[in-house]
Amino acid sequence: MRTGHETELRTDGDESSSKPPLEIGLVIAGRMDDARMQAVETMRDRLAGRLQRDFDQFRWVLRIVNRSETRLRRPGSVRVEPTELLEIGQTERESYRWDFIIVITQSDLRTHDKPFAMGIVARVQDAAILSTSRLDPEGVSATARPQDRGDLLATRLLALAxxxxxxxxxxxxxDDPHNIMYEPATPADLNTMASWTAEQKEDVAANLRLIADVRLEEQVDALRSSRLSFYLKGTWVNRHEIADAVLQAHPWEFPRRLARLTTAAFSTALILLMTAETWDLASSVSPGKLLILIVIALSVTTAFVTARQRLLVRRTRRLTEQTVVANVAVVAIVLSGMMTTFFGLLGTTLAFQVLVFRTSVVRTWAASLQEPWTFAHSLxxxxFVAALGLVIGAFGASFEEYNYFRHVAFVDEET
Ligand SMILES: [Zn+2]
Incomplete structure (x- = not known):
């Protein structure tokens, strides 16, 4: 079964089976010792068996691709960056037609939200990362026999997968510690996480059915259509998946998590508010022009951040539906994040205006305004201030560390 760097396991040998296939690619990234490799293979076999038993309406194919030659850590850093591993997974996916990617590493994962992570979930990319670093009971009980060690590691990897x-x-x-969806606080919690409820199984099965549907790129007309119409069609067909991915990314937390962007945006807004010319200029802008300004500010910042942080998946080969989903979702996530920041700025500046600036002062600042000052003018x-603040804030975002922004955009959970 072993061919060079790859091993594949089909749970149902009959290729011509009428069951729709679902493929999971397990990518070993970076050096992995034999004992752990053995545990990963055991886990793969158990996972395949489990999925085939629980979701027998599909034909499960689980392939291990060994990329242990990949050099992960940059000199001096102990933990490996999850977004780097996601990229490795995406690169491998180009060669295969995988529905899910699980990247497995022996290195400890760098985290941004929690002190440590055993796994990472990235919904936009249909990918997960598992690290054996903290799962391995080696450090916990030195007296354990090697086979027990391997067995426990495989059990924990399976629960995490x-x-x-x-x-x-x-x-x-x-909340049930025996349920697969229990949130594990320690590696030991994984030992008992083994079951799903009938309802959970049904939900997963329903989602798998959607995924197993004939992929768009396999439809004959898709091959003939242009990039744009392929994108539009792919977006429409996967609109629910894209919406889910955006919700999972919690774009409303962007202002809190992207501190540099937010600081730059709010500082700009404050300075603009303290400038008489802003009031004079802004109060004479028509609602139509203002709307155009806001749309431009949101588009420009979204495009700038997406390009600058290299958030789009690029394919050297033909365009796939998965690429469309990943790219549209990430643009939607950034756009929602920008809109959150914009409305946060708008609300804050409005409150600041109403509370701090007296109308008599404002009136003298907005010198060229001919009519009486109303709330509409404040709005x-x-x-105006929020739109300009956002644009400057986006330049601030370019100072966010490269991997951190990608982390905010892609990673849904550190487990
Ligand atoms: Zn979780």
């Missing part, structure tokens, strides 16, 4: 697949298929956490000034 199922947990990730649960998230990738839209499941949320459960116009606040929108």
């Amino acid at each position: 199922l947990h990730a697949l649960g998230h990738l298929n839209g499941l949320a956490h459960m 116009v000034v606040a929108s």
